[in-house]
Structures are given as C-alpha cells and as structure tokens.
Amino acid sequence: MSINNNNNEYLSCNIIEHGFDAQINSINLCCRVSKDNITGKIVLMPNYKGEKINWDNFFKITSTLRNYQKSGKIIPQCKGCIYLKKKVWDNEFYINTININNWIKCNASCIYCDRKEYKHHKEYKIYPLIKSLVENKYLRMPVDITIAGGEPSITSDFDKLLKLFIKNKITPVRVLTNAIKYNKYIEKGLQEGLINILVSTDSGTEETYKRIKLVNRHKNVWKNIKKYAKNQKNNTLVKTKYIIIPNYNDNQKEISEYIQRNIEANVKEGYLDVEMSAFYGNQSNGYFIEKLYNLYKYALEEAKNKDIQIFAFDRMQLVINKINNNL
Numbered sequence: 645m646s647i648n649n650n651n652n653e654y655l656s657c658n659i660i661e662h663g664f665d666a667q668i669n670s671i672n673l674c675c676r677v678s679k680d681n682i683t684g685k686i687v688l689m690p691n692y693k694g695e696k697i698n699w700d701n702f703f704k705i706t707s708t709l710r711n712y713q714k715s716g717k718i719i720p721q722c723k724g725c726i727y728l729k730k731k732v733w734d735n736e737f738y739i740n741t742i743n744i745n746n747w748i749k750c751n752a753s754c755i756y757c758d759r760k761e762y763k764h765h766k767e768y769k770i771y772p773l774i775k776s777l778v779e780n781k782y783l784r785m786p787v788d789i790t791i792a793g794g795e796p797s798i799t800s801d802f803d804k805l806l807k808l809f810i811k812n813k814i815t816p817v818r819v820l821t822n823a824i825k826y827n828k829y830i831e832k833g834l835q836e837g838l839i840n841i842l843v844s845t846d847s848g849t850e851e852t853y854k855r856i857k858l859v860n861r862h863k864n865v866w867k868n869i870k871k872y873a874k875n876q877k878n879n880t881l882v883k884t885k886y887i888i889i890p891n892y893n894d895n896q897k898e899i900s901e902y903i904q905r906n907i908e909a910n911v912k913e914g915y916l917d918v919e920m921s922a923f924y925g926n927q928s929n930g931y932f933i934e935k936l937y938n939l940y941k942y943a944l945e946e947a948k949n950k951d952i953q954i955f956a957f958d959r960m961q962l963v964i965n966k967i968n969n970n971l
C-alpha cells in the first residue's frame with residue numbers, strides 16, 4: 645500500500661509513522677512521555693487479547709494519525725515530545741518500531757513498579773503477532789524493538805521471540821531485563837551482536853538493592869551482568885541503569901558503588917534516570933532539580949578516567965535541560 649505525495653515533509657516520529665506499543669490490554673501507539681507527564685498513549689486496538697491482526701486494517705487506523713501530522717497539526721498527546729522531527733517521511737506502510745510491554749510477571753518487586761496492580765491479569769501471547777509481521781514482510785529493518793515487561797525472561801513467549809529475531813537477523817532488539825535469571829538466548833543474541841540489554845540495578849550495594857527491589861538478588865544479578873558482558877560481541881551491548889529514587893539511593897556513596905560494580909562486571913555504559921512519579925511530582929522544585937543535577941555531575945566525575953561512560957536517560961536529560969535553561 646502506498647500513496648503518491650511529493651509533499652511529505654512534516655513533523656512526525658517513527659512511532660506515528662511505523663510503530664506501535666503492545667500493552668497489557670490493548671495495542672497503543674506509544675508509551676513515551678511527551679511533555680509534563682502526558683504520554684502518546686493513544687489506543688489503536690482496545691481490549692486486545694492476542695487476536696490475529698489484519699495489517700491492512702491496522703495501517704488504516706495508523707494512517708489517520710499520520711494524516712493528522714501531515715495536515716500540519718500535532719496530535720495533542722505528542723505536543724512537546726523530543727522525538728518529533730520535521731523531515732520527509734516515506735509514506736509507506738510497514739512496521740519498524742515496536743514496544744513489547746504486555747508482560748506482567750516478574751521475579752522482583754521494585755517499589756516503583758506499575759505492574760503490581762495487574763498481577764492477576766492473564767497475559768496474551770505476543771509471539772504470534774510478531775511472527776505474522778515477519779511472515780507478511782511488514783517488519784522492515786533496521787528495527788527499533790524494545791522488549792520490556794514485567795520481566796521478559798520468565799515469560800514462555802520470550803525464548804521463541806528471541807529465536808525468531810536471531811534466526812531472521814532482526815536487529816537491534818533491546819531487552820529490558822532485571823538479570824535475576826540468566827537467559828541463553830539473550831547470551832546468543834549478544835554474541836551475534838543482534839541484541840542489547842539494559843539492566844536497572846538502581847544501586848551498587850546489596851542493602852540498597854534489597855530495599856528497592858524487595859528481593860535479595862544483588863550478587864546474583866551482578867554475576868549475570870558480568871557473564872552477559874563477557875559474551876557481548878562489542879562492548880556497548882550490555883548497559884545498566886540507575887534510577888534515582890529520593891530517600892533510597894539519592895546519595896554519592898551509592899552512585900560510587902554502582903560505578904564500581906559496573907567496572908568489576910566489565911560494563912562500559914551506565915545510564916542515570918529519575919523515578920517517574922518523583923520527577924513529575926517535583927519538577928518545579930528547584931532544590932530537587934539541582935540535587936539531581938549534582939548527582940549526575942558527581943557520577944560523571946566518578947567515572948572520569950575509568951573504563952566506563954555515564955549518560956543521562958529520559959528524565960535526567962530533562963533535568964539537564966532545565967538546568968541549562970535556568971528553569
């Protein structure tokens with residue numbers, strides 16, 4: 645399906661054009677936060693329970709959003725989003741950006757987790773949906789696929805999904821895993837350079853790990869991270885994340901320990917973020933923003949001349965923007 649139109653320069657993003665977000669009860673457009681805690685959560689298919697998707701009908705639904713952007717307006721949920729770009733879009737119908745967010749089960753119990761309220765919910769199978777995209781040749785490379793959760797590696801669909809991606813060399817696929825359980829298909833994907841992982845440890849010490857995750861798996865997690873790092877094809881595939889949570893880990897000592905654990909595990913990239921509700925509840929508080937910024941600067945300083953780089957992730961980037969704009 646394609647439409648001839650020479651005037652295809654407009655403000656849009658990869659998700660509006662070629663993506664979707666598989667959520668717990670629905671297929672949505674997006675799970676990202678555009679501005680001020682508003683998300684691109686536009687429900688494309690409500691009450692979705694894993695039914696077969698007619699992709700032509702799906703593209704009819706998404707093309708209304710594309711045409712909205714093309715008309716010069718901005719979807720209200722997307723206003724202010726950093727992912728909007730003005731460029732010439734291709735006007736074709738295929739998928740390359742997917743967030744797999746429908747899983748709930750987890751072997752940790754993080755204090756900030758939003759999945760707990762769904763713990764009795766029955767998850768639908770995502771594998772048939774992705775397989776049908778591949779078989780119908782609607783998945784186009786390079787992809788931007790993120791597998792989140794719950795904890796993906798304890799879900800029965802997960803291994804099949806990774807096997808499908810590895811077999812068809814579908815890349816890059818990002819897996820957000822807590823690394824409590826070691827997974828041989830993640831290992832294989834890392835060895836082949838097709839998969840990358842992001843592990844939120846949010847801590848560097850056993851005590852803080854336990855306070856945040858409510859399980860006692862700190863040593864085991866860093867052992868698994870180290871093993872994944874040993875198996876990665878290049879040294880940027882295994883990354884960790886530290887979500888700053890006020891009164892739990894917002895101190896220099898914990899950040900310093902976190903950097904140390906990464907060095908011991910041979911991880912070369914660490915990301916600092918801020919817990920979502922804490923950030924959006926306090927983003928106008930100058931003291932709060934400054935404290936976060938100072939922790940970020942401290943982390944950069946701690947990592948200096950060591951074999952690791954620290955980056956700002958999502959809300960930490962917003963903190964930096966606020967400081968730079970004197971907000």
Ligand code: SF4
Pocket residue numbers: 656657658659660673674675676677678683684721722725726727728
């Ligand atoms: S513009 Fe932002 S919020 Fe909207 S769909 Fe794209 S990434 Fe999501």
Ligand code: SF4
Pocket residue numbers: 749750751752753754756757758759793794795822
């Ligand atoms: S690891 Fe992820 S899914 Fe599991 S409890 Fe923590 S935030 Fe929730």
